[in-house]
Amino acid sequence: MVIPMRLAEPSHVQSKIPTDLEHLRKLFIMPDSPDRFMQFGYELLDLIHSFFKEKGGIHSEISLPQLACLFNAIDIPKEPKLLKDILAEVKQKVIKHSVKVGNPYYIGHMTSAIPYFMILLEMIIAALNQNQVKIETAKASTFVEREFISWIHRLIFCKSASFYKRNIQNHRIALGNVTLDGTLANLTAMLVARNKAFPADERFPGIRKAGVAETFRYYAIHKAVFIVSQRGHYSIDKVARITGIGDNNVIKIPVDSNNKIDINALKKVLKEISEYNSSHHDTIKVISLIGIAGTTETGNIDDLMALRKIADEYNIFFHVDAAWGGSVLLVNKYRDLFRGIEKADSVTFDAHKLLYSPLSMGLILFKNPYDLLNIMHTSDYIIRPDSVDQGRFTVEGSRPFSCLKPWVTLKIFGTTGFEVLFDHAFMLTSTLKDVISKHENFELLNSPELFITNYRFVPENIQNKINRIYEQLSNADQQKATRLQKRLKKLNDGINEMNIELHRAIRQEDNSFVSRTMLESTRYRGQKIVVLRAITINPLTTPAILQEIIDEHNKLSLTIYHDFKNRLFHI
Ligand SMILES: Cc1ncc(COP(=O)(O)O)c(C=O)c1O
Numbered sequence: 001m002v003i004p005m006r007l008a009e010p011s012h013v014q015s016k017i018p019t020d021l022e023h024l025r026k027l028f029i030m031p032d033s034p035d036r037f038m039q040f041g042y043e044l045l046d047l048i049h050s051f052f053k054e055k056g057g058i059h060s061e062i063s064l065p066q067l068a069c070l071f072n073a074i075d076i077p078k079e080p081k082l083l084k085d086i087l088a089e090v091k092q093k094v095i096k097h098s099v100k101v102g103n104p105y106y107i108g109h110m111t112s113a114i115p116y117f118m119i120l121l122e123m124i125i126a127a128l129n130q131n132q133v134k135i136e137t138a139k140a141s142t143f144v145e146r147e148f149i150s151w152i153h154r155l156i157f158c159k160s161a162s163f164y165k166r167n168i169q170n171h172r173i174a175l176g177n178v179t180l181d182g183t184l185a186n187l188t189a190m191l192v193a194r195n196k197a198f199p200a201d202e203r204f205p206g207i208r209k210a211g212v213a214e215t216f217r218y219y220a221i222h223k224a225v226f227i228v229s230q231r232g233h234y235s236i237d238k239v240a241r242i243t244g245i246g247d248n249n250v251i252k253i254p255v256d257s258n259n260k261i262d263i264n265a266l267k268k269v270l271k272e273i274s275e276y277n278s279s280h281h282d283t284i285k286v287i288s289l290i291g292i293a294g295t296t297e298t299g300n301i302d303d304l305m306a307l308r309k310i311a312d313e314y315n316i317f318f319h320v321d322a323a324w325g326g327s328v329l330l331v332n333k334y335r336d337l338f339r340g341i342e343k344a345d346s347v348t349f350d351a352h353k354l355l356y357s358p359l360s361m362g363l364i365l366f367k368n369p370y371d372l373l374n375i376m377h378t379s380d381y382i383i384r385p386d387s388v389d390q391g392r393f394t395v396e397g398s399r400p401f402s403c404l405k406p407w408v409t410l411k412i413f414g415t416t417g418f419e420v421l422f423d424h425a426f427m428l429t430s431t432l433k434d435v436i437s438k439h440e441n442f443e444l445l446n447s448p449e450l451f452i453t454n455y456r457f458v459p460e461n462i463q464n465k466i467n468r469i470y471e472q473l474s475n476a477d478q479q480k481a482t483r484l485q486k487r488l489k490k491l492n493d494g495i496n497e498m499n500i501e502l503h504r505a506i507r508q509e510d511n512s513f514v515s516r517t518m519l520e521s522t523r524y525r526g527q528k529i530v531v532l533r534a535i536t537i538n539p540l541t542t543p544a545i546l547q548e549i550i551d552e553h554n555k556l557s558l559t560i561y562h563d564f565k566n567r568l569f570h571i
Pocket residue numbers: 110181182183184186233235292294295296321322323324350360362
């Protein structure tokens with residue numbers, strides 16, 4: 001029977017702790033004895049449990065400057081302290097002031113509740129401390145990782161059973177990599193695409209060896225570009241910087257009213273590039289066309305079929321960023337939303353989003369099992385060419401055994417369990433959409449596909465004013481139309497300010513949380529609109545909670561409107 005220890009408040013007067021090797025060794029094996037290890041483990045779980053049981057605010061009340069004061073020691077601690085004291089400090093200073101992202105009223109980001117067994121799995125991961133870079137430090141876990149990668153590869157690309165039987169543990173190739181996160185997955189895909197775009201030949205060693213400058217000279221390249229929609233995640237810009245492409249060469253195609261890439265605008269850009277290339281010696285090389293399956297701000301999915309067709313026409317590498325939406329493929333009845341994903345050259349997928357794993361783990365999958373050879377690297381002391389080391393294919397060096405978490409989750413929930421979770425998330429999204437659409441003081445601003453809803457507060461009488469402007473616009477001459485557009489813009493400026501204020505008030509009240517962004521793609525084209533962004537994926541959130549959240553937003557909004565009315569809406 002293990003008796004839990006009570007963590008003391010951190011004491012200021014502390015007994016002298018031995019610094020001899022014998023004492024430190026005990027810490028490395030287990031604190032003092034196996035019993036103490038179990039006692040601390042139990043206490044730690046109790047500590048975590050009380051964090052979850054605690055009612056009240058999502059964010060602690062402490063201000064950011066006050067928080068900075070808690071962590072302003074400039075000296076590295078010199079004298080050892082007792083584990084129990086430090087755990088007490090962690091409880092007081094860290095856990096107490098952490099964000100309750102699993103709270104069912106927290107619907108603002110892609111991080112939500114996680115299954116409790118994840119905490120136990122994290123303990124296994126830490127205890128085993130496997131380094132996935134090489135088999136010498138990751139024996140069974142290397143094979144688990146390959147099995148997991150193969151499952152997700154099959155989920156996306158649906159190749160034959162014999163393909164997977166042949167390749168699941170074929171160490172000569174890699175179907176994909178487990179990465180630190182979605183950003184690193186996108187980076188890996190774009191490195192492969194870039195290296196494939198500028199390969200070696202008998203006179204040239206390829207971009208990996210030659211570098212960007214020499215490659216551009218050799219291939220007579222004016223510039224190399226990535227193409228993605230305006231809804232592309234900012235990681236694509238980062239990747240452009242890292243790969244030597246540059247921010248300015250990420251071409252952002254406008255989106256339609258559903259936040260999907262505008263196919264006609266894309267075709268126009270590609271035609272212009274083609275025309276440029278046929279009339280210039282130095283050409284523009286499109287390294288990759290990137291589709292999105294679950295846009296970060298709005299949760300929409302590009303027309304992946306159309307993108308594949310266009311990529312084929314221009315012979316471009318086609319990548320799909322499914323960091324957000326990819327997991328929904330686990331449920332067959334939703335597969336149609338992603339039509340064409342199986343034709344992508346590579347796909348990014350995040351486990352810490354809709355696989356409900358704790359942070360962080362991304363995945364990059366390649367349809368062609370030889371593609372990752374384009375970034376293969378070896379070394380004399382590990383990741384030797386003939387080894388089975390996963391590190392031969394990854395951008396990262398040392399990597400944790402993070403895939404244990406989604407691998408176990410898929411076994412515990414099964415695809416049937418995920419169907420229940422995603423059905424619930426779809427139901428919540430549709431409930432929220434209804435609540436907002438029917439509410440006289442709120443305006444729905446997107447067509448939610450994958451659990452993300454954009455909306456804003458607009459009091460009924462201002463909505464009426466806007467509707468009247470639209471009616472007048474339908475038969476206004478040029479001069480009048482300009483005047484009306486100006487009025488509309490002024491109204492929207494005021495509404496933007498009010499919604500920023502509302503977002504502040506929601507944070508202040510701290511009973512719920514939604515996030516905020518700005519979109520240029522709403523029905524008010526030409527003007528950026530401040531929108532609130534709700535992400536409804538938490539299995540603990542209910543329709544009644546959503547109603548409560550909107551009711552509270554409404555109450556806060558009306559107070560704000562009262563203050564803004566005279567200043568902003570005398571139009
Ligand atoms: C579509 C999309 N791609 C990429 C990323 C980056 O993922 P990560 O934060 O795991 O690096 C995100 C994150 O929200 C995303 O929504």
